Amino acid sequence: MPVGEDPHRHARLLARVHDATVAGEVPPARPRPVIGASWTRVRSRGIDPERGRTGRLLGADELVERRRESGMSEVLPLLRGKLAGVAEQTANIMVITDADGHLLWRDGSTAVRRNADALGFFEGMSWGEDVVGTNAIGTALVTGLPIQVYSAEHYVRTHHAWTCASAPVHDPRTGRLLGAVDLSGPAATVSPTTLALVETVAQLAESQLRTAHLEALEALRGSAVPLLSRVTGPAVVTDAHGWVAASTGIAPVNRVALPAGCGAGRAWLPALGDCAVEPVPGGWLVRLIDDDPTSALDERTRVRLDLRCPQARIEVASASGGWSHPLTPRHAELLFLLTAHPGGRTAAQLAADVFGDELRTVTVRAEMSRLRRNLGGLLARRPYRFSDNVEVEVLRPDDPGSLLPHSIAPAVRGG
Template structure:
């Protein structure tokens, strides 16, 4: 197996990972991923890490059901470092040959495509099969992994992975890993440090983080429900205010009434505090809440590079609210147009290595940028061909 081998027939995240690994010069034949925690240092890290609190649940729900069938269960920190590993002696011995051991760093940045590394980097549950792994020693393994989030901040604090034979990447195994991660988050939420409470501080200047995430956040509060995030995004986009009927149509055309909207606004006020949302029409109090989408939109008029850096992905990608879908498409199109029109190598790199990773036009423009290194130009041309092949162009 060499770095010149064709890309596996995996998803976009795997293909992008392979290209990154090739550009970084990661040796696909390496058998020694970084093991940077051992002995007392590993024990200390384990004892202080929040994932330790969910180990009994992981053992009961996941470990007891899969290790007897020749699989490994790994619990990692947010950097992709394996902290705990469960499995039979034989399968653990096999895994040691590729340094899949406690204390090893299996991030995408270090070893290329693998399920725990990609799941943590992109904050999404996924699987990687056999030769989709960048490292050749991992080609006889498959894996499914899911991130675990802090229930207050919404940030990724670790991940859960099952590695083993082909069945480790089955639909059933991926679903089981995802369910275990959700149960782990519930366990964390039940602890004293994980209890969410309404904010009554006035909330001036708080920000809704809604770009590129299925877990919208509000600074000073923590995770928002998708419906509350949708309402805040829509009200922020209509500072003049919206009637209950208009807001209902933007949230769920023909499927929501004024009474339901009024109930959601009432719940939202309990989160944001009194005076946060005005009535008749519904509108946000000036300066009370901003959104990261508004920030990107404003930057597009003055600093495209900064706008691209602050645009991790589409607005509330999990939302099907008509008003949000329209705002999502509009902002994405504006950012893309600004990047392509400007022709800046730095902005194009940021775009194709982020939300524009599947943008064939952007890869083509990047390939024509003057003074580009031969390696980067070749990579850009290759990515354009890969995307063309995928689309049947």
């Protein structure tokens, strides 16, 4: 809601915009770009603007499993400590979801929880965009960005009496989207500070996960150093996610992209080449068999860039096996643009593609450097491109509007 705007007057305008849009008429004003893009997505999926779509309620055992698998339980005490009391005092409820939008926990005002029950806004239900249309939880999970949705910005009419603010939470160890944290309540409780509070708490949760990861990595380092002293040849010890605790005989690297479902045996790793992987307490011992990172690319390697979900991934299959790696929004944009230009792009061209400004080459070079550290011989430079003996396939979402929904890059949105 615009700063200084009267909430009731703004809600009435939003209602007219919503009604006209749903009816296929010209609205009296344009919705915010993020809301308009969401409305386009949910209309293309046939979401009923009166009732939404009926989602499947998770069973009790499945809800427990979702809570465990989501990773959000690690930061649950922090989230409750920072937001549950605020929710109670401001006639709101605090909701924590998994990456699919399923509600895992709910706290706050008893009266508001009763009202939420009537909408199916309770533990075990999904509030993804593909179920209930535009809402702060579902739209934050699609775009990967914090968002506040007020009154008739919700696509489904029965949600117009609500306001909600939500922020996604990512695992700093893997980049994986864990879920979202949300404050929701009656539209009359709308406040411009709510979104800032939710976003800050989400950042605190990610910071707590990052601190825990660094402490675990330091503990692993204590056993990795003496282990490597007994190893002949180049080697590294990593945690379960590929973060390097210690190394010997090779240039320092922060992380190694491990194969999907990593197990003991021989594997080609993009930053290192052909390796032998052995389990050690708390992670993996990775010994280089051939320290040329391009040697495993002598045979054609197949790469799939999967853009069908909000958390884009790159999947690699070669003679040595396969692995996958989650991509940040920026890295997903850059790799998508490289697939659109097989002959390669200079830093200036990518800067124009991403930012509309060919002078922003420093940012592009920094991001491409990070990508090449993770992907090794898969990428070449001067110009930036996929290596000649790499076959690339792009998996796009069925709905063109859902392609890289977080992106505002001119070459993505214009294409």
